[in-house]
Amino acid sequence: MPELPDVQVFKEYIDATSLHRRIKAAHVSASGLLRGVSAQTLRNRLGGHELARTRRHGKHLFVRIDGGPWLRLHFGMTGDVVHVGRGEDAPEHTRLHLEFARGGLAYRNPRKLGQIGLVEDVDEFIEENDLGPDALSGELDLETFRDVVRGHHGAVKSTLMNQAVIAGIGNVYADEVLFAAGIHPEAQANRLRDETLGDLHRAMIRILKRAVAARVDPDRMPSSFLLPHREEGGTCPRCGRRLTVSRVGGRATYHCSRDQQKKH
DNA sequence: AGCACTGTTGGATA
DNA sequence: ATATCCAACAGTGC
Numbered sequence: 601m602p603e604l605p606d607v608q609v610f611k612e613y614i615d616a617t618s619l620h621r622r623i624k625a626a627h628v629s630a631s632g633l634l635r636g637v638s639a640q641t642l643r644n645r646l647g648g649h650e651l652a653r654t655r656r657h658g659k660h661l662f663v664r665i666d667g668g669p670w671l672r673l674h675f676g677m678t679g680d681v682v683h684v685g686r687g688e689d690a691p692e693h694t695r696l697h698l699e700f701a702r703g704g705l706a707y708r709n710p711r712k713l714g715q716i717g718l719v720e721d722v723d724e725f726i727e728e729n730d731l732g733p734d735a736l737s738g739e740l741d742l743e744t745f746r747d748v749v750r751g752h753h754g755a756v757k758s759t760l761m762n763q764a765v766i767a768g769i770g771n772v773y774a775d776e777v778l779f780a781a782g783i784h785p786e787a788q789a790n791r792l793r794d795e796t797l798g799d800l801h802r803a804m805i806r807i808l809k810r811a812v813a814a815r816v817d818p819d820r821m822p823s824s825f826l827l828p829h830r831e832e833g834g835t836c837p838r839c840g841r842r843l844t845v846s847r848v849g850g851r852a853t854y855h856c857s858r859d860q861q862k863k864h
Numbered sequence: 865a866g867c868a869c870t871g872t873t874g875g876a877t878a
Numbered sequence: 879a880t881a882t883c884c885a886a887c888a889g890t891g892c
């Protein structure tokens with residue numbers, strides 16, 4: 601689940617619930633998620649400090665520890681963050697629990713396919729880990745978008761999902777963006793026309809922003825979105841036809857064979 | 865009960 | 879550069 605819009609919602613959630621509160625103690629309960637940091641170090645760096653601000657790049661969330669490094673959270677397929685009410689225990693599958701004087705913040709991850717780390721310099725992390733520009737950053741203007749997308753000649757869907765090309769888009773929103781732009785998921789990235797890339801760029805920004813505005817709740821998304829229909833037997837919200845289910849780049853793919861014929 | 869499926873990334877392989 | 883397969887892991891559904 602956690603792609604750019606989801607992580608943005610987590611970011612805003614932390615901003616609203618957890619900044620500038622002293623961490624009484626940090627509890628780490630899944631060492632397998634830790635990247636380049638021990639549970640001991642994590643506890644020491646978090647305990648007694650406050651979260652100062654947050655930053656997101658692609659699907660990574662960074663939380664600045666006041667006067668110290670950034671806590672880096674990646675959510676994998678099943679992670680999220682949730683506030684813990686005062687006096688309550690952290691919920692099931694909590695892997696990192698920041699306990700405040702009253703209440704706390706829990707990072708949950710049932711499948712443990714996420715990452716927890718500490719980074720001194722976020723920009724350095726982005727560079728070293730070969731992350732492309734964030735899909736919603738001003739850095740990714742139309743011209744840059746055209747250049748980076750055209751540098752690849754696989755399926756456009758795979759290109760959109762390649763974090764080294766664009767950071768933030770995963771399987772679900774790749775389908776959503778291509779549906780909005782009327783582009784076939786298997787169209788070759790480097791053969792897309794200027795105009796088509798313009799459609800794609802516009803759709804990407806609009807869809808991601810709209811999903812964030814809907815708090816990634818399918819019930820609050822426009823009825824034109826593919827997401828609520830993205831299931832076996834689902835129908836196209838535009839023409840009512842049965843959606844085509846296939847695999848592109850090894851990932852489950854939903855598209856409408858009538859409304860997504862644009863190949864280039 | 866057993867098996868295949870799933871929104872993530874990363875590595876090996878061809 | 880790209881596609882495929884696998885692994886990490888746990889929950890769910892058939």
